[in-house]
Amino acid sequence: xxxxxxxxxxxxxxxxxxxxxxxxxxxxxxxxxxxxxxxxxxxxxxxxxxxxxxxxxxxxxxxxxxxxxxxxxxxxxxxxxxxxxxxxxxxxxxxxxxxxxxxxxxxxxxxxxxxxxxxxxxxxxxxxxxxxxxxxxxxxxxxxxxxxxxxxxxxxxxxxxxxxxxxxxxxxxxxxxxxxxxxxxxxxxxxxxxxxxxxxxxxxxxxxxxxxxxxxxxxxxxxxxxxxxxxxxxxxxxxxxxxxxxxxxxxxxxxxxxxxxxxxxxxxxxxxxxxxxxxxxxxxxxxxxxxxxxxxxxxxxxxxxxxxxxxxxxxxxxxxxxxxxxxxxxxxxxxxxxxxxxxxxxxxxxxxxxxxxxxxxxxxxxxxxxxxxx
Numbered sequence: 541x542x543x544x545x546x547x548x549x550x551x552x553x554x555x556x557x558x559x560x561x562x563x564x565x566x567x568x569x570x571x572x573x574x575x576x577x578x579x580x581x582x583x584x585x586x587x588x589x590x591x592x593x594x595x596x597x598x599x600x601x602x603x604x605x606x607x608x609x610x611x612x613x614x615x616x617x618x619x620x621x622x623x624x625x626x627x628x629x630x631x632x633x634x635x636x637x638x639x640x641x642x643x644x645x646x647x648x649x650x651x652x653x654x655x656x657x658x659x660x661x662x663x664x665x666x667x668x669x670x671x672x673x674x675x676x677x678x679x680x681x682x683x684x685x686x687x688x689x690x691x692x693x694x695x696x697x698x699x700x701x702x703x704x705x706x707x708x709x710x711x712x713x714x715x716x717x718x719x720x721x722x723x724x725x726x727x728x729x730x731x732x733x734x735x736x737x738x739x740x741x742x743x744x745x746x747x748x749x750x751x752x753x754x755x756x757x758x759x760x761x762x763x764x765x766x767x768x769x770x771x772x773x774x775x776x777x778x779x780x781x782x783x784x785x786x787x788x789x790x791x792x793x794x795x796x797x798x799x800x801x802x803x804x805x806x807x808x809x810x811x812x813x814x815x816x817x818x819x820x821x822x823x824x825x826x827x828x829x830x831x832x833x834x835x836x837x838x839x840x841x842x843x844x845x846x847x848x849x850x851x852x853x854x855x856x857x858x859x860x861x862x863x864x865x866x867x868x869x870x871x872x873x874x875x876x877x878x879x880x881x882x883x884x885x886x887x888x889x890x891x892x893x894x895x896x897x898x899x900x901x902x903x904x905x906x907x908x909x910x911x912x913x914x
Contacts, residue, residue, distance in 0.1 A: 659862030661687045662855065662876035666759040669879065670723070687862070723758040730762065730804060731755050731811040731878035733870040734818040735783055738775030745774060749821045750783040752797055753870035754804055755878060763800055764871055766791035782867035798822055811881045813851040813873065829896040832888055834880045839887055854880060 660675050664686065668675035679686055732754045736747035748769035754762045766783070768791040778784055792800075802824055810826055812818055814835040819826060834840060835848050843849055843857065852864045855876045863872050881888055897904060 659687060659865070660860070662859070662861050662863050662872045662879060663759060665859060665861045666875045666879045666882075669882070670758050723756075724760045725756065726762060726804065726808070727757045729757040729809045729811060729878070729881070731874040731881070732801070732805075732815065732818055733812060733873040733877065734821055735781040735868060735870050736821055737769060737773050737777055737781060737783055739769055739771035739773055742774065747821060748773070749794065749797065750776075750781060751787075751870050752801060752818075752822070753874050754801065755871065755874045757878065757882070759875045759878060761871060762804055765797060765800070767794055767797040768792065770794055778867065780868055782869060798824060811877050813854075813877050814848065829892075832881055832892070834877050837884070837888060838891060839884065840880075851876060859883070 664675050664679060664684065675686070732752065734749055734753075735751040737750040738745045739748045740746050748771055749767045750769060750773075751764075751766050753764045756762055766787045768788050773785075776783055776785065801822055805824065805826055807830075809830050809832060811832045811834070813833065815831060815833050834851070834854065840849050840854055840858070841847070843853070851873060855861050855863045859876065859879055861876065861879075863869075863876050899907075
């Protein structure tokens with residue numbers, strides 16, 4: 541190769557490099573700026589920006605979501621379903637526990653009484669349980685309706701009943717003189733219930749004592765008297781209290797009733813339902829360790845989901861008896877409270893022991909030390 545050929549080759553190479561640089565600069569200047577169309581045609585205004593169409597964004601988002609769903613599982617829905625199942629599980633367990641508690645009470649309700657389709661009074665149910673005889677047999681033996689409130693204090697066979705089964709039941713119920721005396725005595729436990737009427741102007745109406753009833757452990761009436769309110773009665777509440785204006789004839793004064801109730805309550809255990817209200821209307825105090833309130837018992841409160849259970853509900857679901865069908869009877873309510881306490885006396889006392897221990901603290905500590913040594 542001669543020198544002239546080398547000179548031509550180098551000059552050609554220089555020309556090629558210049559052309560490549562010129563082409564690169566032209567392609568860079570022809571690229572669209574951000575916000576401008578990809579290519580500017582004839583007569584197009586390069587300053588006008590292209591508006592983004594809604595369909596473009598939705599299509600791009602849809603395609604992206606489809607790609608995500610195709611590439612990976614939906615973790616959010618999985619986590620939500622897991623959270624839902626974990627949340628539902630405790631509810632089921634709570635329902636199961638409350639159902640178990642209610643079932644225990646309802647099972648016990650069928651024990652003392654009669655045909656579940658017929659209502660039975662608290663007086664007859666308590667009388668039946670006290671003698672360990674079905675209430676239906678008692679009603680037949682003594683010609684009593686199932687809703688009887690006034691039951692005999694001394695049990696003797698009915699002269700008008702000749703049926704063999706009823707006569708046998710009546711014979712079994714005849715107690716000795718000692719038993720009859722013990723069942724009518726005041727005893728250690730009493731149950732109390734009060735009926736109130738409204739006094740004062742309607743916007744500021746308050747309750748006043750109009751009747752008080754106290755029964756002993758066996759349901760025997762220790763006190764049942766109407767009480768004359770000190771204030772003018774503005775609402776007798778007869779539809780619920782059962783008290784009428786004519787009942788005030790021969791009624792005790794408030795001070796007389798208060799004194800009689802105080803004598804019966806002294807050094808005794810008082811059973812009642814929301815008995816705080818009764819004590820307030822009587823203006824009487826009583827040691828808390830000597831009170832057994834059926835509205836505060838934990839086992840009964842479970843039936844009302846932690847709220848205060850109604851006495852009527854407890855009587856129906858726990859005892860299987862009907863009370864407060866219309867006008868209230870303070871005797872019936874007191875007997876229903878006593879029957880509830882008697883039926884679950886052990887549970888009542890266990891709960892009471894937690895709050896009011898019968899043994900002094902020093903004695904309980906000494907017993908714990910002895911157990912540890914042993």
